[in-house]
Amino acid sequence: MAKSLLVVGSIALDTLRTPYGEVADELGGSATYFSVAASFFAPVRLVGVVGEDFPPAFRKVLETRHIDTAGLQVVRGGKTFRWRGSYQGAMNEAKTEEVRLNVFGDFRPAIPADWKDTRLVFLANGSPVTQASVLDQVQKPELVVADTMNLWIETQRDALAALLRRVDGLVLNDGEARMLAGEQNLVSAGMKVLTMGPKFVVVKKGEHGAILVSSAGPRTICPLPAFPSTTVRDPTGAGDSFAGGMMGYLTTAGEYDFPHLMRAMAYGTVTASFAIENFGLRRYDTLTIDEIDHRLREYHEMLAF
Amino acid sequence: MAKSLLVVGSIALDTLRTPYGEVADELGGSATYFSVAASFFAPVRLVGVVGEDFPPAFRKVLETRHIDTAGLQVVRGGKTFRWRGSYQGAMNEAKTEEVRLNVFGDFRPAIPADWKDTRLVFLANGSPVTQASVLDQVQKPELVVADTMNLWIETQRDALAALLRRVDGLVLNDGEARMLAGEQNLVSAGMKVLTMGPKFVVVKKGEHGAILVSSAGPRTICPLPAFPSTTVRDPTGAGDSFAGGMMGYLTTAGEYDFPHLMRAMAYGTVTASFAIENFGLRRYDTLTIDEIDHRLREYHEMLAF
Numbered sequence: 001m002a003k004s005l006l007v008v009g010s011i012a013l014d015t016l017r018t019p020y021g022e023v024a025d026e027l028g029g030s031a032t033y034f035s036v037a038a039s040f041f042a043p044v045r046l047v048g049v050v051g052e053d054f055p056p057a058f059r060k061v062l063e064t065r066h067i068d069t070a071g072l073q074v075v076r077g078g079k080t081f082r083w084r085g086s087y088q089g090a091m092n093e094a095k096t097e098e099v100r101l102n103v104f105g106d107f108r109p110a111i112p113a114d115w116k117d118t119r120l121v122f123l124a125n126g127s128p129v130t131q132a133s134v135l136d137q138v139q140k141p142e143l144v145v146a147d148t149m150n151l152w153i154e155t156q157r158d159a160l161a162a163l164l165r166r167v168d169g170l171v172l173n174d175g176e177a178r179m180l181a182g183e184q185n186l187v188s189a190g191m192k193v194l195t196m197g198p199k200f201v202v203v204k205k206g207e208h209g210a211i212l213v214s215s216a217g218p219r220t221i222c223p224l225p226a227f228p229s230t231t232v233r234d235p236t237g238a239g240d241s242f243a244g245g246m247m248g249y250l251t252t253a254g255e256y257d258f259p260h261l262m263r264a265m266a267y268g269t270v271t272a273s274f275a276i277e278n279f280g281l282r283r284y285d286t287l288t289i290d291e292i293d294h295r296l297r298e299y300h301e302m303l304a305f
Numbered sequence: 306m307a308k309s310l311l312v313v314g315s316i317a318l319d320t321l322r323t324p325y326g327e328v329a330d331e332l333g334g335s336a337t338y339f340s341v342a343a344s345f346f347a348p349v350r351l352v353g354v355v356g357e358d359f360p361p362a363f364r365k366v367l368e369t370r371h372i373d374t375a376g377l378q379v380v381r382g383g384k385t386f387r388w389r390g391s392y393q394g395a396m397n398e399a400k401t402e403e404v405r406l407n408v409f410g411d412f413r414p415a416i417p418a419d420w421k422d423t424r425l426v427f428l429a430n431g432s433p434v435t436q437a438s439v440l441d442q443v444q445k446p447e448l449v450v451a452d453t454m455n456l457w458i459e460t461q462r463d464a465l466a467a468l469l470r471r472v473d474g475l476v477l478n479d480g481e482a483r484m485l486a487g488e489q490n491l492v493s494a495g496m497k498v499l500t501m502g503p504k505f506v507v508v509k510k511g512e513h514g515a516i517l518v519s520s521a522g523p524r525t526i527c528p529l530p531a532f533p534s535t536t537v538r539d540p541t542g543a544g545d546s547f548a549g550g551m552m553g554y555l556t557t558a559g560e561y562d563f564p565h566l567m568r569a570m571a572y573g574t575v576t577a578s579f580a581i582e583n584f585g586l587r588r589y590d591t592l593t594i595d596e597i598d599h600r601l602r603e604y605h606e607m608l609a610f
Contacts, residue, residue, distance in 0.1 A: 019489075089489055090483070090489045090490075091489070178395070184324075184394055184395045184396070185395075185534075185535055185537060186512075186533075187533045187534065187535045188535045191535070205513065207491075208510065208513035208514070208530075209513070209514075209528075209530055211530075211533060221533050221607060222607050222608070222610065223514075223530035223531070223532075223533045223607060223608075224530060224608070224610070225513075225514055225516075225528035225529060225530045226528070227528075228491070228492045228516060228526050228528045229490075229492065230490055230492045230493045230496070232490060259610075262609075262610040263610045265610065266610040300610070302526055302527050302528060303527070303528075303529070303608045304567075305527065305529070305564075305567040305568045305570065305571040305605070
């Protein structure tokens with residue numbers, strides 16, 4: 001039986017434009033992308049907050065994927081977190097045009113009593129204080145992985161340092177890794193982050209893939225390219241989908257040594273490659289684990305020089 | 306016995322600065338990096354031009370690597386091509402501060418009579434007209450691969466188009482591939498370039514590796530990450546070293562199907578990873594094919610998820 005996987009993070013309504021089209025009030029948010037991506041591998045427990053305006057159809061999307069929404073707080077009279085942005089050209093970077101935190105601004109995660117024994121925990125991007133409050137509420141998980149961002153590195157360095165001593169893994173993008181470590185070389189940056197607490201770091205590089213740097217065993221580095229897609233319509237949520245596929249696989253595998261982390265990275269890569277094929281979470285509506293496995297084999301062959 | 310490999314391109318004296326130091330009048334140039342990198346795999350025939358100021362010690366560097374310099378023209382009273390530039394931060398891009406083409410500005414490659422049957426030809430970056438003049442002088446090589454750059458894409462589009470119909474492979478960087486194809490997506494850009502003539506395209510992405518796109522066989526795409534080095538002191542010549550390792554391996558292998566192209570990409574990746582460990586060609590002074598093979602195995606394991 002798969003172990004239990006908990007994610008805590010944002011649930012948002014995204015309005016965005018890419019060279020391939022635009023959507024308004026689309027289901028988004030870090031915890032959402034993570035949950036749906038992970039749900040292809042294992043049952044997911046979602047902790048987040050929305051306003052009264054959160055469409056019942058979106059809750060249905062989550063429940064259809066067997067994501068347990070018992071931890072989804074609905075704030076009476078509140079509004080759901082909204083993000084508006086756009087992508088241009090090669091879509092390497094989102095340009096944020098508007099952020100309304102709304103109910104997410106006062107988010108105090110409350111872990112349901114019967115989820116406190118969750119075995120794997122993913123702390124999606126959020127303030128390190130909020131992330132730490134989740135760890136205060138769970139009992140000795142086997143694997144804790146956190147995401148973070150430049151904002152927290154710049155403004156809550158001490159709280160982040162304290163958090164890093166309590167996590168097993170950290171996921172962050174290349175610019176953030178350089179900022180956190182004060183190292184330009186990404187491998188050196190990853191190694192420096194290992195001295196801050198985590199046993200492994202995954203540095204995400206968007207369309208260029210990701211690098212895993214681990215303190216475990218003799219083989220400690222795994223650089224993987226992104227899956228080479230010709231269909232990329234909306235990169236929103238790629239990083240969270242990657243983390244979802246990665247953690248979802250680890251939940252099923254139940255082992256966290258270097259070979260399993262490598263394979264988890266590959267699953268994360270492939271799972272994310274589907275997400276970006278269509279706007280928001282739409283590609284996941286029809287996706288199956290067989291398609292993921294098929295693409296993983298393709299990906300494996302592409303690298304088998 | 307290995308087949309014969311010919312390279313035509315620039316030989317330069319580089320003056321450059323990186324965060325790790327600076328060097329003046331260092332042996333450089335596309336054909337130089339290519340030759341030395343390829344020389345670990347096969348004998349290389351070098352066609353290029355230098356001035357009378359070209360230091361005998363640098364000719365010695367080439368000859369020590371068993372590079373045949375019978376095609377090296379020395380222009381009496383002329384000066385060698387000089388490039389001055391610098392790298393900052395993550396060293397992803399060279400900032401060119403000064404270029405003096407000198408004798409390279411009037412370079413008319415002359416292929417020695419007994420080299421006309423060369424089996425593999427690499428046309429390092431140069432004007433497509435000059436590159437084509439090389440093909441006019443050789444007899445039916447088995448494999449012709451060219452490099453190009455934005456300057457030629459912008460200013461000599463027709464000549465470049467004509468050249469592309471005569472080559473088997475094209476090597477270029479990501480920005481150039483996007484420009485040439487008019488496609489933002491790199492895989493789509495690679496596929497579009499295939500319609501212009503080449504049977505395969507290698508899109509180089511610097512620290513992010515490279516993507517091979519080929520029209521051969523059912524497996525047509527191979528994305529490889531760069532070798533994850535912590536020691537990167539001078540990225541000059543990385544792309545030409547990559548091409549040198551790639552073509553050097555193909556010369557020894559004597560086969561150019563997709564599996565061999567994949568392996569050639571991996572050898573190119575690993576060979577280039579040594580070049581950037583020290584300034585100019587210095588790391589190659591002590592490098593051995595055993596070290597290259599050892600790192601290839603390491604690299605292979607890193608990707609074996």
